[in-house]
Amino acid sequence: MISIPETSFIATNFFSKIKCEPEWKWPRREQPLENYDLFYVWDGHGEVTVNHTSFAVEKGSCFLFRPGDHTSATHDRQNPLTITYIHFNIDQKPDLIPAIYRKLAEPTTIETLLVRYVHLRLSPQFGSNEEAALVLKQIMINLLRNDRFEQGYQPKKSERLQDRILEIANLIKEHPATWYSIAELASRAQLSKRYFATKFKSYMGMSVQEYEIQSRIERAEFLLHYCGMTVSEVAHALGYKDVYFFSRQFKKHYGKSPSSIK
DNA sequence: CGTCTTCTATCTGCGTATCT
DNA sequence: AGATACGCAGATAGAAGACG
Numbered sequence A: 001m002i003s004i005p006e007t008s009f010i011a012t013n014f015f016s017k018i019k020c021e022p023e024w025k026w027p028r029r030e031q032p033l034e035n036y037d038l039f040y041v042w043d044g045h046g047e048v049t050v051n052h053t054s055f056a057v058e059k060g061s062c063f064l065f066r067p068g069d070h071t072s073a074t075h076d077r078q079n080p081l082t083i084t085y086i087h088f089n090i091d092q093k094p095d096l097i098p099a100i101y102r103k104l105a106e107p108t109t110i111e112t113l114l115v116r117y118v119h120l121r122l123s124p125q126f127g128s129n130e131e132a133a134l135v136l137k138q139i140m141i142n143l144l145r146n147d148r149f150e151q152g153y154q155p156k157k158s159e160r161l162q163d164r165i166l167e168i169a170n171l172i173k174e175h176p177a178t179w180y181s182i183a184e185l186a187s188r189a190q191l192s193k194r195y196f197a198t199k200f201k202s203y204m205g206m207s208v209q210e211y212e213i214q215s216r217i218e219r220a221e222f223l224l225h226y227c228g229m230t231v232s233e234v235a236h237a238l239g240y241k242d243v244y245f246f247s248r249q250f251k252k253h254y255g256k257s258p259s260s261i262k
Numbered sequence B: 001c002g003t004c005t006t007c008t009a010t011c012t013g014c015g016t017a018t019c020t
Numbered sequence C: 001a002g003a004t005a006c007g008c009a010g011a012t013a014g015a016a017g018a019c020g
Helices: A108-123 A128-150 A157-174 A180-189 A194-202 A208-226 A229-236 A245-256
Strands: A009-019 A036-043 A046-050 A053-057 A062-063 A071-075 A082-090 A101-103
Touching: A009 A036, A009 A108, A009 A128, A036 A108, A036 A157, A036 A194, A036 A208, A046 A062, A053 A062, A082 A108, A082 A157, A101 A128, A108 A128, A157 A180, A157 A194, A157 A208, A180 A194, A208 A245, A229 A245
Parallel strands: none
Antiparallel strands: A009 A082, A036 A062, A036 A082, A046 A053, A046 A071, A062 A101
């Protein structure tokens, strides 16, 4: 469901958050489900059966029933279930589908999204249907991510390394006025200086130093062009101790002197 | 593939001078 | 006054190669 656009998620009018009555039960029907049904347990205890497999459910239990599934449920009258259910369709065949069941150890994100979905559908306003579809897709992505984690998915070592490098690259972009040394960045990435520098270049296509300078020059151009700052002010703002050094670096990377930027 | 060491080229900051 | 230019010494990052 990751690659399916949110516009392919088709809402139905069957959605709600409810506290089930003590007498509530969900008997097995002859006809299987006609659409997808997201079923989340907020509170209470009960038992849900899907295609002859039963699950004891409590807070955090989360199902994604699919078209064709046979479902039934009961609950403890003394401790009735509070659930959210959302029926929906998808107008194309999904690639990855979340598992039918998982018990969420950290349900906060899903709970927030469920509340948001129901709120959007109950009080229509500008863009609420579009946002609800986005929220529904977000829920599916979170379920898929949770499923991968539960399956013991470990990113490959090289993926983890690339993540670390990208994090450092973001750090540099976000703080163009900070002059990070390779040693500091390598330490943040938990790599040796040399190895970090090598890997940074292989992933980013330029050396750490080049990347830092480029980030600074890009920011300098913005400050000169849009903020009306003088060359000295910009040099100072970006941490240069020598205005000429800034000017020299700017000209080298940008092709024009900073004073020519208006 | 991940890591380190050594050598060397490049970068950086400072002082000083010139130009607009 | 602010921007640009140059030379120099010390600091730093990169390339190559080696190791497990």
